[in-house]
Structures are given as C-alpha cells and as structure tokens.
Amino acid sequence: MSDAGTVSDRELPELSKGGQIALAPSGDAEGEEAQVHIHGLSKVYRVHERPAGLAASFASLFRRRFKEVQAVTDVTFDIHAGEIVGFLGPNGAGKTTTLKMLAGLLNPTSGHATVLGYTPWRRQNEYLRSISLVMGNRNQLNWDIPAMDSFLVNQVIYEIPKAQFRETLDELIELLDLGELLTKPVRGLSLGERMKCELAAALLHRPRVLFLDEPTLGVDVTMQGRIRRFVSDYNRRTGATVLLTSHYMADVTALCRRVVVIHRGKLLYDGGLEALAERILPYKLIRLDLQDGAVGADISRFGDAVEISGLKATLRTPRAETPATVARILADVPVVDLTVEDPPIEDVIDLLFTEPGTDGAAPS
Amino acid sequence: MKYWIAVYRVNLRVAWAMMMQYRFAILIWAVWGFVGPLVSLAVWSAAAHSRGSDVVGASQSFSRGDFAAYFLVYMIFGHITMSWDAFEFAYRVRTGSLSPQLLRPLHPIHADASYNIGFKVITSIIVAPAWVALFVLLKPAIPDSPVGLLMSLPALALAAVTRYVWQYALAAIAFWTTRVDAINQFYFVLDAFLAGRIAPIALMPAWIAAVSRVTPFWYMGAFPVELALGRVPLQSALTGMALQVVWLLIGIAVFRAVWAAGIKQYSAVGA
Numbered sequence: 001m002s003d004a005g006t007v008s009d010r011e012l013p014e015l016s017k018g019g020q021i022a023l024a025p026s027g028d029a030e031g032e033e034a035q036v037h038i039h040g041l042s043k044v045y046r047v048h049e050r051p052a053g054l055a056a057s058f059a060s061l062f063r064r065r066f067k068e069v070q071a072v073t074d075v076t077f078d079i080h081a082g083e084i085v086g087f088l089g090p091n092g093a094g095k096t097t098t099l100k101m102l103a104g105l106l107n108p109t110s111g112h113a114t115v116l117g118y119t120p121w122r123r124q125n126e127y128l129r130s131i132s133l134v135m136g137n138r139n140q141l142n143w144d145i146p147a148m149d150s151f152l153v154n155q156v157i158y159e160i161p162k163a164q165f166r167e168t169l170d171e172l173i174e175l176l177d178l179g180e181l182l183t184k185p186v187r188g189l190s191l192g193e194r195m196k197c198e199l200a201a202a203l204l205h206r207p208r209v210l211f212l213d214e215p216t217l218g219v220d221v222t223m224q225g226r227i228r229r230f231v232s233d234y235n236r237r238t239g240a241t242v243l244l245t246s247h248y249m250a251d252v253t254a255l256c257r258r259v260v261v262i263h264r265g266k267l268l269y270d271g272g273l274e275a276l277a278e279r280i281l282p283y284k285l286i287r288l289d290l291q292d293g294a295v296g297a298d299i300s301r302f303g304d305a306v307e308i309s310g311l312k313a314t315l316r317t318p319r320a321e322t323p324a325t326v327a328r329i330l331a332d333v334p335v336v337d338l339t340v341e342d343p344p345i346e347d348v349i350d351l352l353f354t355e356p357g358t359d360g361a362a363p364s
Numbered sequence: 365m366k367y368w369i370a371v372y373r374v375n376l377r378v379a380w381a382m383m384m385q386y387r388f389a390i391l392i393w394a395v396w397g398f399v400g401p402l403v404s405l406a407v408w409s410a411a412a413h414s415r416g417s418d419v420v421g422a423s424q425s426f427s428r429g430d431f432a433a434y435f436l437v438y439m440i441f442g443h444i445t446m447s448w449d450a451f452e453f454a455y456r457v458r459t460g461s462l463s464p465q466l467l468r469p470l471h472p473i474h475a476d477a478s479y480n481i482g483f484k485v486i487t488s489i490i491v492a493p494a495w496v497a498l499f500v501l502l503k504p505a506i507p508d509s510p511v512g513l514l515m516s517l518p519a520l521a522l523a524a525v526t527r528y529v530w531q532y533a534l535a536a537i538a539f540w541t542t543r544v545d546a547i548n549q550f551y552f553v554l555d556a557f558l559a560g561r562i563a564p565i566a567l568m569p570a571w572i573a574a575v576s577r578v579t580p581f582w583y584m585g586a587f588p589v590e591l592a593l594g595r596v597p598l599q600s601a602l603t604g605m606a607l608q609v610v611w612l613l614i615g616i617a618v619f620r621a622v623w624a625a626g627i628k629q630y631s632a633v634g635a
Contacts, residue, residue, distance in 0.1 A: 045631055105463055107628045123627070125469035133467055140464035142378060144385045149378055156374045157470045159367065185385070 034078035035209060035241045041111035043072040043097050071097040073265040084235050084242040086256035090353050094265040095245045099211045103133040115209055129158055131209045132202035136217030140201055141186045147197040148182040151204060158205035172200040175230050192223035203234065212244040216251055228254045249345045263353055277348045284322045285341045286315045291334035302329050371470065375478030383486055394487035397443045404562055405435035424566035424595060429505030434564055436504050437589045439495060442561060444484055445524040445584060449476055450548040453535035458542040473532055480528065507594035515601055516592035522608040526615055527584040533619035539626030559585025580611040
C-alpha cells in the first residue's frame with residue numbers, strides 16, 4: 001500500500017521579494033516510523049589534482065595536491081513505507097552519492113542513516129537481502145551469458161525458495177514482457193531490453209526498499225513508459241519503498257507525489273511536486289483554440305502572451321487570477337477550446353537550479 | 365554448508381558458460397600457464413646436460429630426470445595454485461564494476477574463487493594431453509614411494525587456498541591505489557624466485573632459500589611439489605603443512621583487515 005499521497009508538504013522554499021529561494025531543510029513527517037531515515041549525512045571526496053602538462057605531472061610525483069570535494073552536505077530527510085520519492089538535482093548534485101551511501105556502497109564522512117533499521121554501510125547480509133539498487137549506467141547482469149543464468153545465481157545467493165522464485169519470475173516475465181529475452185546473452189540485448197532484465201534481477205528477491213538511479217537512462221519513450229508503469233505497479237503490489245533519481249521529469253511526474261531536491265550537495269526542497277510548482281512558478285498556462293471570427297482579437301489583455309499564432313494562443317496568468325481570467329475570456333472571445341495547465345515541471349526545476357539563492361548559475 | 369555448495373555450484377556453472385564464450389582466449393591462457401615451467405625446464409635441462417652431471421645445490425642435487433619431474437609436477441601444481449585476481453580486481457575498482465558485486469549478500473571472493481576453480485578444471489583438461497606427451501618424452505625421475513605424492517595432495521589444496529587468499533589481500537590494495545598492477549607484478553617476480561618457479565629452492569643461494577622458508581612463498585609453491593617428489597622428509601612434511609595452515613590463517617587475517625579498511629575507502633570514479 002502506498003501512502004505517498006498522504007505525505008504532507010515539508011518546509012517549502014519561499015520566494016522572497018527579490019525572487020530568491022529561501023532554503024530550508026526538511027523536517028521529519030510526524031506520527032509514522034520512517035523506513036529510510038537520514039540525518040546530517042555528508043560525504044567529502046578527497047581528489048588528487050594537478051595542472052595539465054608534463055612538468056606538473058613530474059611535480060605531482062613528489063608533492064601531491066589533494067582537493068576536498070563536498071559531494072553531500074548535511075542532508076536530512078525521511079521516507080516512509082510504501083512511498084515513491086523522486087530525488088532530483090542536476091548532474092553532480094550528490095544524488096548518486098547519497099543513493100550509494102544508502103545502498104551501503106559508500107561510507108559517509110559524517111552523519112547517520114538507517115534503512116529498515118540497518119546502518120547501510122555496515123553491509124550486513126540481512127540488509128543487502130532487503131534492498132536493491134538499480135543503476136541505469138551499471139550492469140549487475142553478467143554480460144556474457146543469458147539473463148536467466150544470472151537470475152539463477154541470484155536465486156541461490158539470496159536464498160529465494162524455489163516456489164517463490166518461480167512465482168516472482170513469472171510475474172516479472174509477464175509485467176516486463178521478458179519472454180524471449182531471458183535466453184539471449186545480455187550483450188546481445190538492446191539498452192531497453194537490458195534495463196528490463198536488470199530490473200527483474202534486482203526484484204527477484206522482492207526488496208522492501210528500492211533505490212533507482214536513472215532507471216530509464218538512454219531508453220526510448222515507449223520503454224520509459226513501460227518501466228514507469230512497472231515501478232508503479234511493483235510499489236502498489238508489494239508496498240515497497242522507492243527512492244528514484246531521474247533526469248526525465250516524466251518519470252518523476254508519473255511516479256512521485258513527493259520530491260526531494262538536492263543541489264550542490266545540499267537539500268533545497270522536500271515536499272509535494274505540485275506544491276513545488278506552485279511556489280516556484282506561481283502561474284498557470286491557458287491554451288486557447290480560437291474561432292475564425294476571433295482573428296485579430298487582443299488576447300494579450302487577459303494575461304502575458306507566451307505564444308500567439310493564428311487561431312492558437314497561450315497565456316500566462318497568476319494562479320489566483322486564473323478562474324476569473326478564464327471566465328472573462330469565455331465571455332469576451334469566441335473560443336473552440338480552452339485548457340488550463342500547470343507550467344512544465346522542467347521549467348520549475350530549471351528555475352529552481354538557476355535561482356541565485358540556490359547558489360546555482362545566475363539566470364539569464 | 366548446503367548453502368555454500370549451492371553457491372559454488374551455481375557460480376561454477378556460470379564460470380563455465382562464460383568460458384565457453386571465449387574459447388580461444390581460454391586456450392591461450394591454458395598454454396601460457398604451461399610455458400613458464402617449460403622454459404625453466406629447458407634451461408635447467410641444458411645446464412645439467414652441459415655439465416654432464418647432476419646440478420648440485422646446498423642440500424640437494426638434480427639430474428635431468430629430476431628437473432623433468434620437478435617442472436612437470438610444477439606445471440600441474442603451479443596451474444592449480446595460480447591466481448590472478450589482483451589484476452581483475454583493480455580493474456573493477458577503477459571502473460566501478462565492483463559495485464554490483466558489493467550490493468549482493470555474498471562476498472565477491474566467492475564468485476571469483478568459483479571462476480578460478482572453473483578455469484583450472486577446463487584448462488587442465490585442455491593441457492592434459494600435452495602434459496602426458498611431455499611426460500613420455502622427457503622421462504622424468506619417478507620417486508620410489510607414492511607416500512610423498514599422497515601427502516602432497518592436502519598440501520596442494522592448502523597451497524592453492526593460501527595463495528588465493530594472499531592474492532586477494534593484495535588485490536584489495538586497489539581500494540587505495542587503483543594502479544595495483546605494479547605491486548602485483550613485483551609480487552609475481554618475488555613469487556617466481558621464492559616459490560621455486562624459476563628453479564628448485566635447493567639450488568638457489570642459501571639466503572634466498574632462507575627467505576623463501578620464512579615467507580609464505582615456499583609453502584604456496586615449491587613445498588607441495590618437493591613433497592610429491594619425495595624430497596621432503598616426513599617430519600619436515602608435517603611441520604611444513606602445519607606452517608601452511610599458519611600462513612593461511614595469517615593470510616585470512618590480513619585479507620580481512622585490508623578488506624575492512626579498504627571498503628571504507630571505496631569511492632571509485634564510477635563506483
């Protein structure tokens with residue numbers, strides 16, 4: 001059962017007069033025990049650096065210079081059982097580093113986290129049996145052999161009872177349409193086919209917590225949709241908790257009611273996706289199909305004209321004024337069709353990461 | 365125990381399936397493992413031939429037949445105890461392909477050990493006819509009693525496990541320096557001398573022989589070979605096996621310590 005819809009918005013960033021976003025870390029949801037609990041998690045990488053050139057190369061033999069890269073800074077949030085949470089941020093924001101710490105691959109520099117009551121980086125077998133991390137750019141399947149052989153290895157390693165293995169496998173074959181893919185060497189599969197097999201391999205042991213890092217990376221639109229439906233279905237049927245990163249906002253809008261936004265290692269926002277849009281871009285888009293007689297009408301008097309082309313027009317109006325504006329348009333202008341939309345979430349995220357207050361690049 | 369048998373059986377099956385994909389590469393590797401002792405044998409046989417008599421060391425002497433026996437046994441024993449994990453492991457750390465293995469509730473050493481065993485079974489079958497032909501051709505000196513040969517079998521198993529554990533401890537250094545290949549190459553050179561791969565330890569300068577016996581190398585290499593050929597007295601054989609166990613336990617302790625510290629360092633570029 002998913003309780004994603006019941007998650008109340010966490011502290012939201014507020015647009016100040018200057019348009020900057022006031023940042024605030026999230027608080028914990030009250031009254032429920034978190035399955036994923038992260039508090040003050042930080043990770044610093046120590047990276048060797050040297051200028052280009054042969055001389056610098058020799059110099060680095062004797063005097064090494066290291067730079068500390070703060071990948072994740074004091075991140076705190078909780079995820080409750082059955083939630084699907086979108087973990088958003090630009091490249092290098094610290095998403096994957098956080099996921100790797102939660103999956104037990106990396107040790108944090110400071111802070112603590114528990115997942116299902118386990119400290120991930122202690123890497124206890126019981127913990128590893130309860131989770132899965134799927135990375136879109138990394139294979140767990142053996143490249144040289146059919147996926148089914150890797151599945152059988154997982155069956156033994158995860159000690160999945162035969163009947164349960166068969167049942168889960170049959171479900172996965174049906175849901176992901178794996179059929180003939182299982183008997184072909186993995187290297188002969190397309191990217192999308194491979195990702196479906198990767199997902200199946202990651203879910204055979206029915207993990208209670210699923211970390212998905214760019215699961216739709218590089219796959220075509222049809223396959224993206226299929227993977228999304230599958231993740232949603234898995235969450236609904238098993239009640240698994242899912243933390244998902246993706247650069248495709250369609251993944252996030254389709255799956256996540258709640259998003260956690262991270263930028264330059266710091267938490268920017270934790271709350272509902274719709275609330276984020278409302279706060280960051282507080283307007284709606286009104287799309288109009290006009291009747292022939294309306295050519296030349298002064299549409300822009302109803303709001304900011306985003307686009308006017310022949311008999312089609314798109315206006316931007318403040319959220320609060322949208323109902324009144326729609327009423328006035330319908331009263332004054334002959335329209336064939338009128339739709340009201342939220343601004344594209346891509347625009348919201350883009351603005352969030354480029355606001356001066358977020359320490360990102362200045363908006364143009 | 366049932367779990368471990370199942371784990372090794374399924375991983376062995378995968379290892380063989382993978383090897384069947386790269387048949388020519390496996391053939392080359394099989395021959396490569398064979399060539400080293402063959403070259404040493406050729407050199408020492410030539411030395412014995414040119415002298416017209418046995419090559420005499422500090423404690424033992426070797427005729428042409430003895431050299432043939434030593435290196436023919438070394439071909440098999442060296443093959444069985446061979447381990448190359450440091451090269452493979454460093455690559456995985458460097459590219460981040462170790463990560464999926466670390467996510468599984470099974471230490472990566474087990475899948476690798478399965479592959480190692482699988483490789484040796486397949487390549488042993490490949491090189492067996494060549495070995496038999498060499499045996500017939502070279503007329504090695506066969507020991508009178510089979511006792512040494514029988515005793516060498518547990519010693520061989522201990523040598524294989526000990527070498528594997530030490531090699532994996534070396535591999536885990538890749539958590540700190542991804543270019544562990546240079547260290548591994550150095551290890552292989554040491555091993556060539558101190559484990560008796562280039563020449564029987566008895567023919568080496570006394571100080572090399574002494575170093576060999578206070579390090580794990582002799583116990584991982586020449587010891588079971590010499591045991592099989594009846595060159596180790598019974599008392600020394602038992603002491604040797606006890607010391608093999610000691611080196612194995614030290615190896616396990618070192619490996620666990622290096623691994624535990626190394627895994628905290630793991631932050632490979634593509635981890």
